[in-house]
Amino acid sequence: MTDTLDRSQLDRHFTASGFVLNPEREMLLLHHRKLDVWLYPGGHIEQGETPDVAVLREIFEETGIRAHLIGERDEELADVETDVTVLHQPYRILCEYINDKRGPHYHLDLIYVTATELRSVPDNREVEHARFFTQKETANLKMFPNFRRMVDRVFADDAVWDMVGMKVSK
Template structure:
């Protein structure tokens, strides 16, 4: 069976020592803003677009840009992590669909969630988590680890 892979971008947004997570309706877990990279869109552009659509907030990526320039190319903001997520796992263990996720960290100036995209979850689906809240919540381990790392990275930037 062939595995289909799509590129995605996820952004842990941080304000005043906390990161925002929403209740993902289909997956039944809490996640930061993110989604598929559209055709002709770069991963860091998708990351910022998804934040804007899902939260209504304007984000500033905290991402290293090596600043390498060439005659026909230049470097892009580096994601904090590249993750491979199995999305559609069959009973026999084969994987039908995966996401190659560019995971970014970003700062936002406020916490007022007001989604700007169509068909987005409302503000009541979102909560802000400080590191202690992340550790105490019933969240996937990677979400806790990446959320804490994002809070620390934004605090140091």
């Protein structure tokens, strides 16, 4: 009889990831060394951080880019008197199994869309291989199948690209 892992008992870690898009309809992707696939920047939400702050911090740490969050925020729910702020609504939320050698766990990944006016990645960055790609250029990149579907959906979402253009032109 073999031991089976009861995944329902595994820890779940909150993470924040972000698609970084520019008005030229290009998407920033990073090569993940350990997994040997292309992904968006992201990482764990640290103690005391909101997901909005975490995704922008991760993007900056990994790429040197100061991106801007885009997406829905219902400002009518904010209340200064009771210290209630409204965060950006994630583009997608995924629960991802992580088979880590230190111990398997899940990432509850809050995925955002962000904008930048940049078309190249600064030299001062954490990740070695990072660059902007057109949709056509992403076709030959090694990606997880579900990530490729999400990339294709972002490229096909004209409303997202309209928001990118509006955010960068401000």
